[in-house]
Amino acid sequence: MAVIEANSITKRFDKTTALYDVSLSVNKGNFFGLFGPNGAGKTTLVKILTGQLLPTSGKALVDGVDVIKNPMEVKRRIGIVPEVESPPSYLTSHEYLYFVCRVRKVDNIESRIEHWLKFFEMEDAESKICRDLSKGARQKLMLASAFIHEPKIFFLDEPFINLDPIHQKKAKDYILECAREGRTILMCSHLLDIAEKLCDKVAIINDGMIVTSGSLDEVRGEEKDLESAFLSIMKDRRKVK
Template identity: 45%
Template sequence: MVAIETTDLTRRFGDVTALDGLSLSVDEGSLFGLLGPNGSGKTTTIELLTGQREPTSGEARVVGHDPVADPMGVRRAIGILPEREDPPSFLTPREYLTFVGEVREVNDIDGRIEAWADRLDCASVLDALSTGLSEGERQRVMLAAAFLHDPDLVFIDEPLVNLDPIMQEQVKRQLADYCDRGNTLFLSTHYVDVAAELCTHVGIVDDGRLVAECDPREMTEDELLDYFIAEVGGDAAEVRA
């Protein structure tokens, strides 16, 4: 079954084309990585697929819903973690996650919060004001919010940002376990090693266009790096975490 499908998806901002005719298909159970340099159209793609923006032209289906005609249907079915999203500073993580759980109509909210806080090692800060949390702690709270309602599909923009190496490894395991249970992940990153280690499929974008697709499991990280640089160019230091 297909979780995400787009046909000639395009978004223009005045004279600037942020996304140019994107056509891709993401199967259920995939850990799909949209890999590209900064400014290549990754965030715009997520915004279009999650109903945050409307395309200039083209079509998309996300878990059976049209993000333009039925944006609320999409949002009810998915989890999402945008890049640089923080919990409200005036709430504790527990208060924020409780609010998310109520909006999402989650059963056993308290149990879900405790479970995800344990998985993401943020239980010790659940009752601290979010304004006092470190960047990594805020990122872990937002990851918990994205998964709290156990959606079939989660979008994450740069999943490992602000996390220390130990927590990065814990989050990688949680993402892999999530997909092993038959769910789908769509993540964006400009780091080749993140895509190489995590993803079952990779789409490479540059200047708003999908320029290549590959299976990173069939190549080494260095081969994927060489392939990426051959498609989009750039300094290798900028595409390694």
């Protein structure tokens, strides 16, 4: 059963078309990887699917909810780590996580905050203003905000950026645990070696269009790994141009 659906999504910014008639389906329990070069349309698609941006045309459903008609309900149901976005600079780490919990109407707020600050070894940063945190600490806080309400669906845009190897592994292990529990993950990443170890389904997007999608084996084809397949596909696309 599909829990994330994009149906003929097109997005234009003035004279630039960022997405061309994109259709995508992610089933419940999939760990789905969305890959492409810079400017391919990954982040634009994720913003539309998470109710942050309206498409020019097309339809999007998340957990059966129409994203365009009811974006706030979608946001309550999902966990999201946006690309290159930091928590509000004027809040402390604790205040930000408290705000996230209130918006998502979760119970046991203080115990959840305590758990995730401890998970990411951020107890000493609890009272720090977010603008004073390191890039790695801000990323850990964004991950904590995505995990804290235990959603069934995650949208993770470059989730491991700025993380040290220890916390990168902790985050990966938790995300894999969620996948084993039957939760659904859509992840964008440039780290194809990591993605290959995590994902069971993938799609490659380029110039605003889905170039290929399927299981890892289907997308790899005769190539030795996902990175080789990706580079081969991009090379073929350049030849077509």
